[in-house]
Amino acid sequence: MLRDRAITKKSFTTYITPPADLYETQDSHMIFLDMPGVSKDDLNVKVIDNRLIVQGKFEIEKPKDSEVLFNEIEKGEYRREFILSGDVDRNKIEAKLVNGVLTLTLAKREESKEIEIKIN
Template identity: 30%
Template sequence: MDKQHEVQKTGAARDAGARYASDALTPPVDVIEDAGGITLYADLPGVTRDKLQLQVEADTLTIEAESGLAVPPDLVSSHTEVGLARFRRVFTLSKELDSEKVAAELANGVLKLRIPKAAHAQPRRIEVQVQ
């Protein structure tokens, strides 16, 4: 392989890496439903709280985040396949869920969101009066 072809190939790989860094990845999410609501677990490796944005608008929940692999200042990378990653995931929430009471926790690269059912969707016991 000649030197010019090698440079072109390396440039193409670098361009491909830049393209992947600009596209958002879809994080895997587990959704668990119980009588009180739903819990979402989203895998967001390398994401810190300051790089995480959660938004609820009408019936739409949006998760956006960025992670980055910090390279020590005394090292120079000759080839990088893992760099800045952007995550984005959008969910449509049921009218049975109370989007005003979303609780979020981030620990060890896993985002946990708890969304309780709205009062009108909660099971309730009806008292029977005796006359």
């Protein structure tokens, strides 16, 4: 399945690791990532070799002369890496961003799908 490299050397200091859900269906893998504050334009999803890299920036506008009362939101950049298993078709990865949740659908390659063999 997909392995995940949440903490790389870089993310240890700079990046926020978004929480992820990983699901598997018969013909695809699905990844859900909570990335609130990231708009479509600031999101970057790419595949290098067998690594799927998700990265996203978000800006929180801060009014001038404001006093901070609560400061719980982590600021910075999201980044997470997944290692694709052999059954994923690299060219059939779909990404969708709705309400701060990134949904990635990774289609499995035809040859690795489950086939039921009829018994004569």
